[in-house]
Amino acid sequence: MRIGLDIELKDTPGQLVRALEPVSRLGGNIISIVHIREELTKKGRVPVHLTIDIENDGALERIIKELGERDIWVSKVGEVKKKERMKVILIGHVVDTDLRDTIDRLNEIPGILVADMALSMPNPQQETSALMDIEVSRPEKAKKAISELERIARDKGLAVIKSLGV
Amino acid sequence: MRINLIGFGVIGKGFARALVRKRTWLREKYGFQPEVVSISDVTGTVVSEGGLDLEKTLSSVERTGRVIDCPGAEEMTGLEAIREVDADLVVEVTPTNVDTGEPGLSHMLTAMEAGKHVVTSNKGPLALEFKRLTETAKKNGVHLKFEASAGGAMPLINLANEILSGDEILSIKGILNGTTNYILTRMTKEGTGFESTLREAQELGIAETDPTYDISGSDTAAKLVILTNAIMGKNTTYRDVKIEGINRITPEAIALAKEDGYVIKLVGTVENGELEVAPKLVPMNHPLNVDGTLNVATFQTDLAGEITIVGTGAGAMETNSAILSDILSIFRNSRG
Numbered sequence: 001m002r003i004g005l006d007i008e009l010k011d012t013p014g015q016l017v018r019a020l021e022p023v024s025r026l027g028g029n030i031i032s033i034v035h036i037r038e039e040l041t042k043k044g045r046v047p048v049h050l051t052i053d054i055e056n057d058g059a060l061e062r063i064i065k066e067l068g069e070r071d072i073w074v075s076k077v078g079e080v081k082k083k084e085r086m087k088v089i090l091i092g093h094v095v096d097t098d099l100r101d102t103i104d105r106l107n108e109i110p111g112i113l114v115a116d117m118a119l120s121m122p123n124p125q126q127e128t129s130a131l132m133d134i135e136v137s138r139p140e141k142a143k144k145a146i147s148e149l150e151r152i153a154r155d156k157g158l159a160v161i162k163s164l165g166v
Numbered sequence: 167m168r169i170n171l172i173g174f175g176v177i178g179k180g181f182a183r184a185l186v187r188k189r190t191w192l193r194e195k196y197g198f199q200p201e202v203v204s205i206s207d208v209t210g211t212v213v214s215e216g217g218l219d220l221e222k223t224l225s226s227v228e229r230t231g232r233v234i235d236c237p238g239a240e241e242m243t244g245l246e247a248i249r250e251v252d253a254d255l256v257v258e259v260t261p262t263n264v265d266t267g268e269p270g271l272s273h274m275l276t277a278m279e280a281g282k283h284v285v286t287s288n289k290g291p292l293a294l295e296f297k298r299l300t301e302t303a304k305k306n307g308v309h310l311k312f313e314a315s316a317g318g319a320m321p322l323i324n325l326a327n328e329i330l331s332g333d334e335i336l337s338i339k340g341i342l343n344g345t346t347n348y349i350l351t352r353m354t355k356e357g358t359g360f361e362s363t364l365r366e367a368q369e370l371g372i373a374e375t376d377p378t379y380d381i382s383g384s385d386t387a388a389k390l391v392i393l394t395n396a397i398m399g400k401n402t403t404y405r406d407v408k409i410e411g412i413n414r415i416t417p418e419a420i421a422l423a424k425e426d427g428y429v430i431k432l433v434g435t436v437e438n439g440e441l442e443v444a445p446k447l448v449p450m451n452h453p454l455n456v457d458g459t460l461n462v463a464t465f466q467t468d469l470a471g472e473i474t475i476v477g478t479g480a481g482a483m484e485t486n487s488a489i490l491s492d493i494l495s496i497f498r499n500s501r502g
C-alpha cells in the first residue's frame with residue numbers, strides 16, 4: 001500500500017537522513033520527499049511530506065514508533081489512493097477535428113484527466129495516430145472515459161484502440 | 167462407424183488424408199474403424215455402402231477438382247446424401263456463411279433429425295442458430311460437436327467443459343484469427359502499412375483473395391459466439407457482438423504503442439455478458455502477445471485462475487485434429 005506521511009523535523013542539519021533511515025530499514029520504499037525548509041511550523045519545525053510504499057500495517061506502525069523515538073513528530077498518516085493510468089490510441093484526423101475539444105470533453109468528466117499525449121503524423125494528407133495517457137481516479141471511471149471517447153470518435157470519424165481489460 | 171462427409175475442400179480432403187494416415191493407429195489404439203460411405207461437394211456425391219477407397223477418391227478429385235468426376239459419382243446433393251445414404255455420423259465441412267448459415271444449417275438439422283451425430287468445423291450455423299441446433303441434437307438423442315469451429319487445433323471447448331468442468335469460466339479473451347495476427351505481427355516487426363502487408367499475406371496464401379471476412383473481425387466474432395455459448399452456457403448470436411476490424415491500424419499507431427511497451431492485437435473478449443471484437447493494446451509481456459499466425463485464448467476461471475492455451479487456429483491437418491477428437495469422443499460415448 002502507498003502511504004502519505006506528514007512529519008516535522010528539528011531545524012538542524014542531518015535530520016532528514018535520520019528520518020529516512022528507519023523507513024528504508026523497515027522495508028518502506030520511498031516514492032517522494034517534499035521538503036520545504038523556508039516554511040517552519042509554529043513550533044519552529046521543518047515540515048516534510050513523505051510518500052512511501054510499504055507491505056503491511058505492522059511495518060508502518062514500527063516506522064512511526066521509531067520516528068517518535070528519534071524525536072521526529074508524525075503529524076499525519078494516510079493511505080494514498082493510487083491513480084489508475086489507461087492508454088488509448090486514436091487514429092484519424094485527430095488534430096483537424098479539434099483536438100482541444102476532444103481533450104476538454106474528457107477532462108470535463110469528474111475523476112478523469114488526459115495526462116499526456118503523443119502524436120505521430122506521417123504527412124498532412126494521411127491520418128494521424130495519437131497515444132493518450134488518461135488518469136482515472138477509480139477503475140470504474142475508465143469505462144466512463146471509454147464510452148465518452150467512443151462517442152467522440154463516432155462524431156469525428158476516429159478509430160479507438162482501447163487497452164485490454166477496459 | 168459410418169460417415170457421410172459433406173464438403174471436400176481444404177478441410178474435407180484433410181479429413182480423408184488424416185484417416186488414410188492414421189487408419190492402422192486408430193484401429194490398434196481404440197479399435198476404431200471409421201468408414202466414409204459418401205463424399206459430397208457442390209458438384210455431386212460418390213457413394214460406397216461398404217466404405218470408399220479414400221486414396222482413390224482423393225487422387226481423382228485432385229486431378230479434376232470435382233467430386234462428380236470420380237468413377238461412379240452421382241448428381242446427388244449433400245442434403246440428399248445425408249437423407250439417403252445410411253450412416254451414423256455426418257462430418258459437415260462446407261463453407262461458413264454468417265448471414266444465413268447455409269448450406270451447413272440445413273445439413274446439420276437434417277442429419278440430426280435423421281438420427282445422425284454431427285461433427286463440424288463450420289462456424290456459420292453455430293454462430294446464428296446455436297440454441298436451435300443444440301436442442302435438435304438433444305431431442306433426437308444425438309451428439310453435435312464442433313471443437314474445430316473455434317480455435318482450430320486448440321482444444322478450448324473440451325478443455326473448459328471436460329477438464330475444467332468444476333470451474334466456472336468468468337471471461338474469455340483471445341486471438342482467434344491467424345490471418346489478422348499475421349498481418350499485425352508483420353506490421354509491428356517491419357513497420358509496414360496495412361495495405362502492403364495484406365498484399366504480402368495474400369501472396370503467401372495466408373490471407374484469402376477476399377480477405378474481408380477475416381480483417382473485418384467477422385471470423386473472430388463468429389468464433390467468440392460459439393465459445394461463449396458452448397462454454398458459458400449462453401444463447402448469444404453473431405448479431406450480439408460489437409465488431410471492429412483492423413483495416414484502420416496505421417504503422418504510426420503500432421510504433422506509438424511499441425514505444426510504450428504495447429502491441430496491437432485483434433482480440434475477441436466476452437466479459438460481464440458483453441461480446442466484443444476489436445484491436446486492443448496488449449502489454450508486450452502479456453500471455454496474449456503471440457506472433458505470426460498463432461492463436462491464443464485465456465480463460466479467467468473461479469478456481470484455477472487464468473489458463474492460457476496457444477496453438478494453431480487453422481490448417482488442414484490442425485483442424486482435423488479437433489474433428490477427429492470429437493469423432494472419437496462420440497465413438498467412445500456411444501459404445502457405452
Ligand SMILES: NC(=O)c1ccc[n+]([C@@H]2O[C@H](COP(=O)([O-])OP(=O)(O)OC[C@H]3O[C@@H](n4cnc5c(N)ncnc54)[C@H](OP(=O)(O)O)[C@@H]3O)[C@@H](O)[C@H]2O)c1
Binds near residue numbers: 177207244269
Ligand atoms: N481452412 C481452415 O483452416 C479452417 C479452419 C477451421 C474451420 N474451417 C471451416 O471449415 C469449413 C470448411 O473450410 P474449407 O477451408 O475446407 O473450405 P473450402 O476449401 O472452401 O471447402 C468447402 C467445400 O464445401 C463444398 N460445398 C459448398 N457448398 C456445398 C453444398 N451445398 N453441398 C456440399 N458441399 C458443398 C465445396 O464444394 P466445391 O469445391 O465444389 O465448391 C468444397 O468442397 C468452413 O466452414 C471453414 O470456415 C476452416
